[in-house]
Amino acid sequence: MTQEFHKKAIQHPIFKLIGETSEELGIGSYVIGGFVRDYFLNRGTPKDIDIVAIGSGIKLAQKVASKLSGKPQVSVFKNFGTAMIKHQDLELEFVGARKESYHRDSRKPVVEDGTLEDDQNRRDFTINAMALALNSSNFGQLLDPFNGRKDLGQKIIRTPLEPGITYSDDPLRMMRAIRFATQLNFNIELKSHQAILENKDRIKIISKERIVDELHKILMSKKPSIGFKLMHQTGLLPLILPELTALQGIEEVEGQRHKDNFWHTLEVVDNISENTDNLWLRWAALLHDIGKAPTKRFHKKIGWTFHAHEFVGSKMVYKLFKRLRMPLNDKMKFVQKMVLMSSRPIILSEDHVTDSAVRRLVFDAGEYVEDLMTLCEADITTKNPRKQKRYKNNFKIVRQKIEEVEERDHVRNFQPPVSGEEIMKTFNLKPSKEIGIIKDAIKEAILEGVIPNEHDAAFQFMLERGKKMNLKAITDEK
Incomplete structure (x- = not known):
């Protein structure tokens, strides 16, 4: 040579x-x-x-x-x-x-x-x-x-020595092969692919932290679905993320079918990867539908349903993070929140968008409302051009409404315009449940658009609410 x-x-x-x-x-x-x-x-x-x-x-x-x-x-x-x-x-x-x-x-x-x-x-x-x-x-x-x-030059992932020995010796290399194939858009050599399939159970001796490190790199690549498809084909995915493989398959009852939520999820992850480098938002996209497997039901009158799958999915996020020894901190809570709220903007986009519904969305999502909208837009995977155009236009309307409502009502990262101390002072109260009741009533009145998010209007509302609760304002005694 x-x-x-x-x-x-x-x-x-x-x-x-x-x-x-x-x-x-x-x-x-x-x-x-x-x-x-x-x-x-x-x-x-x-x-x-x-x-x-x-x-x-x-x-x-x-x-x-x-x-x-x-x-x-x-x-x-x-x-x-x-x-x-x-x-x-x-x-x-x-x-x-x-x-x-x-x-x-x-x-x-x-x-x-x-x-x-x-x-x-x-x-x-x-x-x-x-x-x-x-x-x-x-x-x-x-x-x-x-x-x-x-x-x-040929875009091939191949081991220097016999692949069965290479992967059995250090099973993390199976994840690394998939990660490199994903990052570089290479193919895993056929013998190597087969060796991963044969040695997949050896992944159990690898620490969760090392596996998650590779998962992060796959998720942060340009097209993460390449890696998740390879994990699925080689049998690694059910050993690492069984919540995802549980979504695979289409059932048909009485001529009614539902979409394959596993392949849909991979499309959503690729979609969101075009618009964000936020690792935890990409995790949210990967896990946004995991609650659909345990909540799937067929009803003769209405067909397939996945009632409360967002709530169930958000609970599953904690268990998944704990099992993989991922951080159980604000990052996990962010993913939970995104999964829990993942259908909210979709429902809004399908209905007539009311100000109060948008206020509640912004209030509940807080500083993450933009991330939530990015997730929901990535969730559009229909191949029907007319439907896709309609969904995207509907989300534009929701985004516009969010801007209008936020500019006017300032409910993102909401702080009550009347504090608990002010309520206590006005009604000569000690710490008690009545203060919480009044604060909640003010918040609800603002979110419903009954009063603007301003101190004077909220103070007046507080006085009226206190009167109904037979509380006497100090100003009334003068």
Whole structure:
């Protein structure tokens, strides 16, 4: 094979410094993995760079750091034999070349020192096994023993060694194969695809956190449905997100059918990905219909129903997040809220849009009303051009109404125009349920449009309400 040199890829001064430093230590050094892959894909210059040393990666990192301006700190991870330097906008990770062997019940390998060939053998995919030499004798030489460059050209995800062994040894690689196929819009080689199908149950030894990390990357890709389809085809999806696969299928009773909510969901996720980079809003799109599987019913008079699926789905979000060890904080609550409210704007768009209904929508959605509208617009998956146009026009009307109502009534992030303290002072009350009753009555009056969202109107309403409750205002005694 003709030797290829790619000095342009490693023209940054840091590579020359690493090469010179490794020669001083009497060892070889190479840049490997994602940096090389992305160079050939013209994906820009990655800021995280993997360096493999034919010797101690930790010693090489320490010596390189001592020569850099500012003497950056070296983070050493002795258990993994790696070291990291953060310098300017670069993140350099150094590791000694190694060979690995695995036990059946763990993805943590037994590690020994090895050659560059050993290190390339242990890589997950051919496109991540390419290396560029950094020593002066062969600076910029491409070492590509598995034809990763060819696989890049053919858009193929393939393992360097036998795929069944690769995936059984480290089952996270199955998720990584799907993630790379999604991000790069590549195909997984047939043998590799079959090996994932055969080893799918091995995913159970992988921590939930590592799986979720890959799910996040799939969700944040340009077209997430590619990854979820691959997970579905390989049998991984029911092991990770059974709530999604439960949506698949179309039932027909007495000639009445419902749509396949699984494939619909994937369309919604792709739609929303064109309009937002908010990871948690994309999660909301993925989970917005999960309540439909447990609430599906057939009624002779009205056909298929999914009553309260939004409420049931929002409760399922908590269980799903907890099972996958995802954050049970405001991010989870945001997804819950989006799922719970996912049908509200749709119902509004189909009915005559009243001001009070829009006020309630804005009040309940608060600061997330824009996200909710984005989700609902992504939910339009009809292939009928007339229906699609009608739905989109209806949502435009709802958006316009939201702007008008918000400009006039200011109910987003609603704060009562009359405070609890003012109610207590006016009626000479101590903390009691009457204060809550009056506050709720004021809120309802504003949302229904009975009074404007202004202090004086709300104060007057409060006096009238208090009178009906036989409360005596201090002003009445004068």
